[in-house]
Amino acid sequence: MDKSPSPLFPHRHLLGIDGLKADDINAILDLAEGYVEQNRADDKKRTVLRGRTIINLFFENSTRTRTSFELAGKRLGADVINMSVDGTSIKKGETLIDTAMTLNAMHLDALVVRHHESGAVHLLADKMNCAVINAGDGAHEHPTQALLDALTIRRRKGSLKGLTVAICGDILHSRVARSNIALLNIMGARVRVVAPRTLLPAQIERLGVEVFHDMARGLADVDIIMMLRLQMERMNGNFLPSLREYFHFYGLDQAKLAKAKPDALIMHPGPINRGVEIDSAVADDIDRSLILGQVEMGVAVRMACLDLLMRTDAKRNDA
């Protein structure tokens, strides 16, 4: 069977940003622009993926990402089914491979997967004949989040090239940080990470970032501030002595924000912990905060990803 991929996006799966080229990313963002307009219209539904089946397979709780993928699939006319698997109550590995093989036998067209372990989506993708989209695997990657962040920035700043972006907070446990670091480097932005040393993984500077431990210095003259959620559920040790101390030194408030460029924009993948990593007044500042805009872009970007990956299949089936 001909498996020649779409010339616009020559990949079978979307497992991570690592491995993509600027052209691939632009192809997704350009297509997503059109879907932003479609999503704002009264009639939001198209039929380009009519007859296709998408399963959202979530081994980790998520409302936002799953809903976003569900809307994206439905607005393109596909049938979307949500499956939630509680990863803690079953023997994980057998379920993962067995679930993949079972779903594969049902002739899916796309599988969207979130899993709490790094590499789990790669393992599963090996068993699937359909397109697989990584909706977050452990502390590894969350590519659609980085893509929606890129679209959000591009629409406000015109381009990512030459911008300085500070990613702040729990870098150690963050797949969002890893995907964004990869994407921003590919697109020619300068990337900083700002965090206490206990929340930074080893040799993070080798990923193409400048490392800061002080918010005032790290935010000096940046264009974009990406705050990360402090993932309390991932804290399996004493990474931080107290939330109070964390907010004092690393929480984004007006004083720290003042160090950035006057037109610097604030982003956060959500859901936000008010008063932990971000002050409410800053989060809700409609001139500076892009947080809700990111959510909107998320649906459009996921529509673009589904479209590009499944169009590959369409070509193949028509051949």
Next chain:
Amino acid sequence: MPSTLFKNARLLDPWTHLDQTGDLLAVDGAIRAIGADAAAAAPAGAVIVDCEGHCLAPGLIDMRVHLSEPGHEYLEDIETTSRAAVAGGITSLVALPGTEPVLDEVSTVEFVSRRARKLGLVNIYAYGAATRGLAGKELTEMGLLAQAGAVGFTDGTRAIADALVMRRALSYARTFDQLIVQHPEEPKLAAGGAVTEGEIATRLGLPGITPVAELIMIERDLHLVEITGARYHVAHVSTGAAIEAIRRAKARGLPVTCDTAPAYFMLNETAIEEYRTFTKLSPPLRPEADRRAVVEGLRDGTIDAIASDHRPHDQDSKRLPFTSAAAGIIGLETLLPLALTLHHKGDVPLARVLRALTQAPADILRLPIGRLALGAAADLVLIDLDRPYRIRAEQFKSKARNTPFDGMPVQGCVLKTFVAGRNVYGAER
């Protein structure tokens, strides 16, 4: 009296510094004559083995093997372990105590040696557990276990972490002149880790272990060795810093020895890319600088021995996300060809490679094996040093297939293996 005359062999033995063409006569399971007079001494009716110029060396001694029997026979039993061992040229192996039940009682240690004796394929020795149930708290009956045949004491893949327990284990072991073998990893520091901390771990989003976890445990132990005087052996050393610490301790005259496993001189951490769980080891694979330090440690003799650290797993334990997958690989049938790469690449002289597989483990374990000496057991391996081929996991005698070396081109293979003069592998050739 069954006797075998090995003719036209390149006789290789690190213990006697032997490297010459000649014959060897085995009578009644022991070496009777070596060299020019061997043929003349052969009784009528002796079986003749024409070695065709290939190397005849002492059978290999693998001082670190995970037995799956008792407890996990579905993975591998003592018979398949034995068949894999002799196919790899191994004539003696030492079982780790992490079976189920644990080898912490005289009865379980005796069970293993009885099973091995009945099979009569390979000599199986065993380490006793250093602490009851490998729990790291109470010492085992080391004196009685040693009398039952235990050749040393270890908690297997668990470090003896409590400093006071380790001190007492060393002191008590010294009472009976026994060896303590440590899995060198500070468990608190390594908790939750799957790979070596660094760029690759960070890129893959995998929890890292600082390489210092190995060094800290070894350096602590060396201080305890200094005050107890016990014989101490570090298993599968894998970092340059740890090797340097052992090098200095040896220079100071401490009774310390160590081994490494082939993965640590064959592979570096880049092998884990794409989340290949067959490269998940404990300790984890290291950066290239550490791999080179392991080669250097073998070259200068700081690392005494090479052991397979053979650890069978089934597919279900490896076809998992990386952090959930079981650690460890099999190695009985790849030990020799992988070790020989050190020789073929010119990194380590052949005699030293062979010593690390024969004389060195025998000396560490104080066993009178692993040598071509008159009166010694005729445990022998006939090796074609140069034959090129690819490692084929599907041809392994082992039940398990968890090796990252499947398909790798290597040079040097086992032609025949003899235990106490009996041809236990390669008879049809």
